[in-house]
Amino acid sequence: MLVSILIPAYNAERWIAETIASALNQTWPQTEIVVVDDGSSDGTLAVARRFASPSVKVVGQAHFGASVARNRALAEAQGEYVQWLDADDLLARDKISLQLDALRATGNPRTLLSSAFGIFYWRPAKARFLRTPIWEDLEPLEYLRRSFSQNLWMSPAAWLVSRELTDRAGRWDERLSLNDDGEYFCRIVAASERVQFVTGARCYYRRSGPAQLSRTCDRRAQQSLALSLLLSVDRLLALEDSVRTRTAALQFLEHCSPWFLPHSLDLVQPIARRLGGTIAVPPANLKEKVAQIVLGQDLGSRVLAAGRRARLVAAVKWDRLCYRVTPTCPL
Numbered sequence: 167m168l169v170s171i172l173i174p175a176y177n178a179e180r181w182i183a184e185t186i187a188s189a190l191n192q193t194w195p196q197t198e199i200v201v202v203d204d205g206s207s208d209g210t211l212a213v214a215r216r217f218a219s220p221s222v223k224v225v226g227q228a229h230f231g232a233s234v235a236r237n238r239a240l241a242e243a244q245g246e247y248v249q250w251l252d253a254d255d256l257l258a259r260d261k262i263s264l265q266l267d268a269l270r271a272t273g274n275p276r277t278l279l280s281s282a283f284g285i286f287y288w289r290p291a292k293a294r295f296l297r298t299p300i301w302e303d304l305e306p307l308e309y310l311r312r313s314f315s316q317n318l319w320m321s322p323a324a325w326l327v328s329r330e331l332t333d334r335a336g337r338w339d340e341r342l343s344l345n346d347d348g349e350y351f352c353r354i355v356a357a358s359e360r361v362q363f364v365t366g367a368r369c370y371y372r373r374s375g376p377a378q379l380s381r382t383c384d385r386r387a388q389q390s391l392a393l394s395l396l397l398s399v400d401r402l403l404a405l406e407d408s409v410r411t412r413t414a415a416l417q418f419l420e421h422c423s424p425w426f427l428p429h430s431l432d433l434v435q436p437i438a439r440r441l442g443g444t445i446a447v448p449p450a451n452l453k454e455k456v457a458q459i460v461l462g463q464d465l466g467s468r469v470l471a472a473g474r475r476a477r478l479v480a481a482v483k484w485d486r487l488c489y490r491v492t493p494t495c496p497l
Contacts, residue, residue, distance in 0.1 A: 169194060169262055169326070170245030173201045174235035178253035179208040181372065185253050186217045194262040197221065201253075202239045205229025210253070233338040233346045240337070246329050250322045256290055256370040257323060264367040265326045275328035278306075278358035281367035283321035290370045302363050307405045309361045310352065314402060315414035317421035322347050323369040331357050344387045345394040352398040356405055388426055392433035395422060399437060416443045 171189040175182055182201075189199050199222045203211040206229075214224045223242060227235070240248070249262060265279040282301060284293025300309055300318045312318060334357040338350050355361060399415045419438055423445050426434055431445055438445045 167247065167266065168196045168198060168245040169247045169249055169266075170243035171197055171199045171249045171251055171257075172236065172239035172243060173199065173251050173253055174204060174232055174239055175201055175206065175210050175214065175253035176204040176229070176232065176235070177206045177208050177210060179206070179210045179213055181254035182210050182213050183216075185251060185256060186214065186222070188256040188259075189249075189251060190217070190222070191259050192257065192262050193260045194266060197249075197262070198243070198245060199223070200239045200242045201225065202227065202235045202242075204232065204235040231340065231343060233340045233342060236338045237340065240332070248327045248329065248332050250325065250327075251369075252322060254372040255321065255323045256372070258368040258370070261367045261369055262326060265364045268362060268364045268367075274359065275330040276357075276359040277328075278331060278355060278361045279326040279367075280320060280361055280363050281324045281326075281369060282365075283324045283369045283371050285371050285373055287373055293370050295368070300361075300363075304361045304363075306355050306358050306361060307402075307411075309355055310402050310405065311411060311414045314398075314411075314418035317418065319348065320351065321369060321371040322351065323371065325351065325354065327354055339394075339397070342390050342394050344391040346390075349394040349397050352401050356401045385430065388430045388433055391422065391425055392437070395419060395434060396437050399441070412441045412443075416441050416445075419445055 169192075171192075173182075173185060173189065178185070186199065186201065189197070199217075201214045201217075201222070201224045203214060203224070203226045205227060211224070211226050218224045225238060225242065227238060236250070247262075247266070249257070251257060261281060265281060269277060269279060280301075282295050282297070284290070284295040286293035298318050299312050299316060300320065304312070331354055335350070335353040338346060342349060395418070399418070402411055402415055405411070416438060419434055419441075423431065423434065435445055
């Protein structure tokens, strides 16, 4: 059974070799790797081409965005199963083997396979695997309800998706630039008959810098996020339109509301009203209240955000130093 490992890449020169190596080192014997470089301005494409072979296809294109690159990779894929892998993330060597071994009991291509994922900066050996309520076998509706109500998520690399499910869910939505993966895998889950969590299977999600911590984005990105939330909510309600699913959807919008502050809640309030509710500005905690009293609301919020980014930058730099000093352990 051929598995296509699909790697969209953009300005990932620092990580792409390690990512491709983790794909090549899979114990599952039948794999192909497709790397699509989305017009990187660094050496990503050159590094990826060093790995080119009959089983590793490297494609370059102009910069169109992540969803376009993913659709290009999917168009090139020949496998019966699809493994998505972002260009800075990693797979444990037996990740795919464990998931496909677990599938043998049913052999149902509409079973969606998931795995644990650990979050790290530079050293995967230091990854933190924090179990959540969606790290178990679930029906699609219950998976989405828990995800929405508790703001839970899976790394894209955690999934192993059959070609049948991939075809049923459709292409990545190229209108989306923010939360495109959340909307896509919402469709994948909704198209499945069962989500099977495979104990022991692992992948590694890299947090590479302060951009992943920031809760500010421009209006265009906020519009993309609002559209992805609307599409995801509609997908949940298509499975079951009830008080409990509408409540979960409203909780989901509230979890995402900081991305729209301070001036763009108008993008998501119509979705909330459709659900029979509204989104309120989340109350400030004590630290935020003090900063806003002393510095004013906007400046206080910016100072606190800068402090969070500074702490993350320091943590990333420390981990990078340790990575350079200590040899990397095999996954």
